[in-house]
Structures are given as C-alpha cells and as structure tokens.
Amino acid sequence: MEHKKTHILSLKAQISILIALIVLTFMAIGVTKIEMGAYSLAVILVIAAIQAYIIMAYHMHLKFESPFFRVMVILLFILFLAVLFVTFLDYIYR
Amino acid sequence: MTNTSAHSEHYDAQIPKMGMWLFIFTEMLLFGGLFIVYSIYRYIYGDAFHLAAQELNLTIGTINSMILLFSSTTVAIAISSIQRGNKKLSAIFIIITMVLGIAFLVNKYFEWQVKIGHGLYPGSTVLAGFGHGDTLFFGLYFAMTGLHALHMIIGLVIWGYALVFIQTGKTTQDRPAFIENSGLYWHLIDVIWIFLFSLFYLIT
Secondary structure, X not given: OOOOOOOOOOHHHHHHHHHHHHHHHHHHHHHHHOOOOOHHHXXXXXXXXXXXXXXXXXXXXXXXXOHXXXXXXXXXXXXXXXXXXXXXXXXXXX | OHHHHHHHHOOOOHHHHHHHHHHHHHHHHHXXXXXXXXXXXXXXXXXXHHHHHOOOOHHHHHHHHHHHHHHHHHHHHHHHHHHHOOHHHHHHHHHHHHHHHHHHHHHHHHHHHHHHHOOOOOOOHHHHHHOHHHHHHHHHHHHHHHHHHHHHHXXXXXXXXXXXXXXXXXXXXXXXXXXXXXXXXXXXXXXXHHHHHHHHHOOO
C-alpha cells in the first residue's frame, strides 16, 4: 500500500492556473459591458463554471484523485440541477 | 521512533480526505439551496434585481475576487511546500494566505458599512419603500455574502491551527492531511465566491 504518490503541481503550473482564473474573471466583467440581453447571464455562468472546474480539478486535486470523488461531485451537481429544475417547474406552472 | 514508524504504517490519508469531501458536499448543498432561492427570486423580480445590483460596488467586488484567487494560489503553494518537506516556506505561505483573507474581510466590512449607511440593510425602512424585489436582493446579498464571510473567518482560525501544527510537528511531509484538507476548504470558499461575484456583482 503506497500512499505517498500524491501529485504535486509545479510552481509554474500554479502560476498558470492563477493567470487563467484572473483572465476569466476579467472576461466575465467584460461581458457585462457588452449588450447581450439574456445571453450575458448564460455567458457569465459558463465562465464561472469554467473557473470552478479549474479550481476543483487542479487546486482541489480532483483530476488526480480516484474516480470516486469525481463521480460524487458530478452526482451532487446533477442533484442540484434537478432540484433547481423541479423548483422552477413549480413556480412557472403554479 | 519505532513507535511513530509503526503508527504511520496504518496511516491512510484517503480517510480524512474522504471525510473532508463529505463535509464539502454538505457545504455545497447549503450554498446550493441559497442559490436556488436566489434564482427563483431573480426570475420573479428580474427588473428589481437589475436595478438593486447597480448599488453594489463592482470595483470592491473585483478586488475581493482577485484577493481570493491569489489566496487560493498561496494555499496551493503552502500545500506543495509541505509535501516537498519545506515547513518554513509552507508556514510563510499560510501566513500570506491569512493576510489575504483578512484583507478580504476588511474590504467586505467597508462595503457593508457603506450599504448600511445608505439604509440598505434587511428590515430598513428605506428598503421597504423600494418594494419586494430590492428587499429580497439585499436580504440575499447580506445572507449569502455574510455566510461566505463567516466561512472565511472559520478558515482563518483553521489556518491558525495549521501554523501551530507545523510548529509542533503534528503536520509534516509524511502527514500533510491537515493542511491538504484545510486547503480543500479554502478552495471551496473561493469557488462559492466566484458564483456569488457572478450573480450579485455581474448583473448588467
């Protein structure tokens, strides 16, 4: 049983992640300046989701963990979307 | 020393990590529920939410986003330092993380102070005059960023413990689980902030 093969990211990789996250934040701010109507919320949420993915995959090491953790996170996300969907159905068709 | 080596044979870093992830799932559901409440009220009071969001200071929000993104990186460096066996560097980066966390909270304090000064707080007569949409927007704003700030304060206490554990040798290169799991918690706070920032500050 070898437990010491934890994946350690290099400093260069960590700086690249930081730069990517900062660029994405400013992209999201830029989107609010462009007139896109209802699409701007969708674009902002997609950018936020990409940022969350980067943090969870690399900083929270999900990319290097056993599939169990990834499956749990995906199931939790599906559960969240299902509850959101059902709640909206209730409000729209009430 | 034979005692410690015999002990470490039974040490499995997967177990505390799994416990931490289970806790993180409950945290995600806690904030998830609040995000659902937010979505419903934004759907119903869309126009009021757009107007109310103009009151929020995008500059302070952006600065706080940057602070948290930087602090996530300093945490990642603190973790990789302890994994490489550099305790001193790890402690330095934990201290930098704590300073960034405190800076975030100071910003938040001034931001809230301005809002409260303008009478924009739950239960105020000014807000009641604006109608349901604004009341709900600021109610959710204070509840959600407040809960987030509370998590940051808890995170700062945890980092204080991490510093003590590094000093006393409880957290070492062979047993970095405490710092790794504190890092997971801190990154979770960062992920939640990204969504709070997108939903409260980035409304056109």
